[in-house]
Amino acid sequence: MLTAATLAIFIVMVLAIIRGIVGPTLYDRILAVNMFGTKTVLLIALLGFVMGRPEFLDIAIVYALINFISVIGVLRYSDTNKLKHSASDIETYEKEH
Secondary structure, three states: OHHHHHHHHHHHHHHHHHHHHHOOOHHHHHHHHHHHHHHHHHHHHHHHHHHOOOHHHHHHHHHHHHHHHHHHHHHHHHHHOOOOOOHHHHHHHHHHO
């Protein structure tokens, strides 16, 4: 049962990586990175349970907090920067002004 859960988490992590690479918008990519981080937290917790090491849960919680803060930071940066605009949009804007 634990092997099936680990395999399922790995499959979802691969799908998240694919979505992060292929994602048509910046927000799709950010969501994929967030999902990958969440699945990493699940994987750390699962490995801690399998190996009988409860301190892995502390590591998983710290990783979850770092993942959350980094995603919020990237979203704030993308809101205030020109990351969400394509190169053609920026060129058009610069020609107009």
